[in-house]
Amino acid sequence: MIAYFDCFSGASGDMILGSLIDAGADLSLVEAELSRLGIPFELNVAEVQRCGIRATKVDITAPEGTSSVMRTYSDALRLVEGSGLPPDLAQRAASIFGRLARAEAKVHGLPVGEVHFHELDGVDTIVDVVGAVTAFALLGADEVMSSPVASGTGVVPSRHGPLPLPAPAVLEILGGGSIYGREIEAELITPTGAAILAEFATSFGKMPAMTVAMTGYGAGSRELDIPNVLRLLVGEPVTAVGAGFDEGVEDLLIEATIDDMNPELYPYVLGKLTEAGAIDAWLTPVIGKHGRPAQVLSMLAPPGLIELIRETLVNETSTLGVRATTVRRWMLRRTFIEVDVLGRTVRVKVGLREGIAVNLAPEYADCAAAAEATGEPIKEIYRLALAAASARALLGPFPPIS
DSSP states (O other): OEEEEEOBTBBOHHHHHHHHHHTTOOHHHHHHHHGGGOOOOEEEEEEEEETTEEEEEEEEEOOTTOOOOOOBHHHHHHHHHTTTOOHHHHHHHHHHHHHHHHHHHHHHTOOGGGOBOSSOSSHHHHHHHHHHHHHHHHHTOSEEEEOOEEEOOSEEOOTTSOEESSOHHHHHHSOTTOEEEOSOSSOOBOHHHHHHHHHHEEEESSOOSEEEEEEEEEEOSSOOSSOOEEEEEEEEEOOOTTTOBOOOEEEEEEEEEESSSOGGGHHHHHHHHHHTTOSEEEEEEEEOGGGOEEEEEEEEEOGGGHHHHHHHHHHHSOOSOOEEEEEEEOOBEEEEEEEEETTEEEEEEEEEETTEEEEEEEOHHHHHHHHHHHOOOHHHHHHHHHHHHHHHHTTOOOOOOO
């Protein structure tokens, strides 16, 4: 099941929570998890109209004198870790606050531990984050996707003084081609909304082909010239007949050109980029400035990981800059089959088109292990595995697993 956020009017923490509840997340179960936080608050959920569209509005209030329960990143972590939330929910919430902290630290030139969040000075943000994390789990979507996020213009007040829109923290959290501007003088996308989307969304692009089963609308606080709502579509993915490919995802192609680094370090760097979430990473030799041999270090990654990828590149290489462009990636459906090669099990990846195998690729690690165990050349193991898999493929169709 896919959950797709249509952010034509931006997104905030309360809009995300409202859209999830409106789409079917059980409000009573959300409230039960929020009660574990042990802080006084009231969650008010009401149906409102925004430019004629019915939507769910979430408001969080607290008794007078109790609103400032959280000022720093450390406060946020203490609240989450001491709440008794299920470990998976607590981990997600802590990760979202980490995204906010790292963004604010970079914007204001502070260590992460000293960040005072300009948004996080009351119960509303922690309720938005923990409530959204809980509602995502209740909704049960296998994948979350988002449109590019609309941003307004102008300035917004903060403890540091007026900040331009989109807020600097928003640009640090999202960036990478996943934001666009609207001629509306209002804060459409907030840092909390950006952090929640970045945590859950695997891509920011066009709506995928899907059979919509549920819709949800989360209302913002202000009346605008457009419906101030966040729209959520939930349904099953649909593959175009005859295509054989998925609908594609929007990723970032991130690159850095390096001409002054010890080449022995590149295998380690490629591994660290993969650990940071890069889908793929590779090197291309080029001739750089002044005729110097250089390497273009390239990687594919979801837009939400741009900050972590940039940090890894700066920490692990000698680069002085990083560039990124948005690309679209299509993939064949695939599955694995296991074949016997001289008494050893070798997995073979199968690329599928409408359930029929069109590409076969024995797994290198399995072939290497079989070669070591049998004493046969690895190319012979590979040939035998491919022959066995080809015979199996004739018996298709195969159900895809990814």
